[in-house]
Amino acid sequence: xKNSQLYKGSLNTIIMKLLEENGKMYGYEITQKVxxxxxxxxxxxxxxxYPALHKLEAEGILDVEIERxxxxxxxxxxxxxxxxxxxxxxxxxxxxxxxxxxxLVNPKPNLEF
Amino acid sequence: xxxxxxxxxxxxxxxxxxxxxxxxxxxxxxxxMVTSMEEFWxxxxxxxxxxxxxxxxxxxxxxxFKAIEEERTxxxxxxxxxxxxxxxxxxxxxxxxxxxxxxAFLGFKASFYFDDPIRFVTILFGLLIIVxxxxxxxxxxxxxxxxxxxxxxxxxxxxxxxxxxxxxxxIYLLGSIKESIQLHSILILPFCCVWVLVLLFLITGIHxxxxxxxxxxxxxxxx
Numbered sequence: 001x002k003n004s005q006l007y008k009g010s011l012n013t014i015i016m017k018l019l020e021e022n023g024k025m026y027g028y029e030i031t032q033k034v035x036x037x038x039x040x041x042x043x044x045x046x047x048x049x050y051p052a053l054h055k056l057e058a059e060g061i062l063d064v065e066i067e068r069x070x071x072x073x074x075x076x077x078x079x080x081x082x083x084x085x086x087x088x089x090x091x092x093x094x095x096x097x098x099x100x101x102x103x104l105v106n107p108k109p110n111l112e113f
Numbered sequence: 114x115x116x117x118x119x120x121x122x123x124x125x126x127x128x129x130x131x132x133x134x135x136x137x138x139x140x141x142x143x144x145x146m147v148t149s150m151e152e153f154w155x156x157x158x159x160x161x162x163x164x165x166x167x168x169x170x171x172x173x174x175x176x177x178f179k180a181i182e183e184e185r186t187x188x189x190x191x192x193x194x195x196x197x198x199x200x201x202x203x204x205x206x207x208x209x210x211x212x213x214x215x216x217a218f219l220g221f222k223a224s225f226y227f228d229d230p231i232r233f234v235t236i237l238f239g240l241l242i243i244v245x246x247x248x249x250x251x252x253x254x255x256x257x258x259x260x261x262x263x264x265x266x267x268x269x270x271x272x273x274x275x276x277x278x279x280x281x282x283x284i285y286l287l288g289s290i291k292e293s294i295q296l297h298s299i300l301i302l303p304f305c306c307v308w309v310l311v312l313l314f315l316i317t318g319i320h321x322x323x324x325x326x327x328x329x330x331x332x333x334x335x336x
Contacts, residue, residue, distance in 0.1 A: 051184040058192035
């Protein structure tokens with residue numbers, strides 16, 4: 001990841017967006033999916049991913065489902081009903097933030113005199 | 114390349130050896146390590162089992178698995194405290210505040226039947242300790258679900274041990290204002306209010322613990 005500080009505040013929203021699109025996912029799958037989508041630009045570390053997942057779970061945004069896969073247990077995360085609503089709100093907030101940042105970084109020339 | 118059952122068991126025991134005693138973390142970290150190791154092996158089949166294990170573990174950073182456990186503990190503690198105070202706050206708002214006020218008032222009224230106010234307050238809080246004993250015993254006997262220990266459950270139990278700390282301060286306060294209470298019986302009223310608060314703490318704690326057990330049993334299919 002080029003600048004982790006820039007992505008840090010958006011990690012929860014990234015996870016929620018991925019779960020909204022994919023239904024249920026496990027930890028490793030989330031890290032790989034982000035890597036593929038961003039073509040290796042964004043690398044979510046395990047040390048950042050699990051606290052984020054655990055926080056969203058404790059807040060009631062995510063629910064957990066256990067499945068047996070290849071002779072081991074796998075913990076899947078999925079959005080709860082309130083988590084789905086929260087995802088819409090957070091994505092809207094993130095879009096606003098991106099728009100504002102774009103206007104600050106690339107301000108349109110003021111044509112009014 | 115897929116890991117054999119024996120290798121998966123080795124990884125599982127390795128995580129346990131790193132002092133990760135909570136089932137929810139054991140299964141999550143084992144699965145992550147195994148999947149990551151299989152990916153490393155797919156990319157380079159020449160690597161040994163211990164090399165892929167080392168590479169997969171390095172991805173967890175310098176403090177490794179323990180840091181994740183510590184962060185989870187903090188998160189759960191904070192969220193549990195928040196949930197408990199939210200429930201208690203309901204009893205301090207209308208209409209439930211009527212029940213809380215009535216309990217405190219009844220306690221205060223009952224003090225009139227006692228000649229010694231100190232003795233009354235001691236009995237009041239003593240009753241609370243007696244009620245807490247079976248609750249704590251039930252928590253102790255339910256500290257595992259189907260032989261598995263969960264951090265979430267442990268946090269829900271620990272929140273109740275705070276009651277003993279609070280009772281210690283009450284006894285201390287009672288001793289330091291002994292003479293004033295004997296002279297002004299109205300001073301019993303704040304103790305009755307604290308008694309109601311401790312009772313609410315106990316009731317909400319029991320409720321949250323039950324909810325946690327139900328949640329874990331459903332999520333981890335431990336019926």
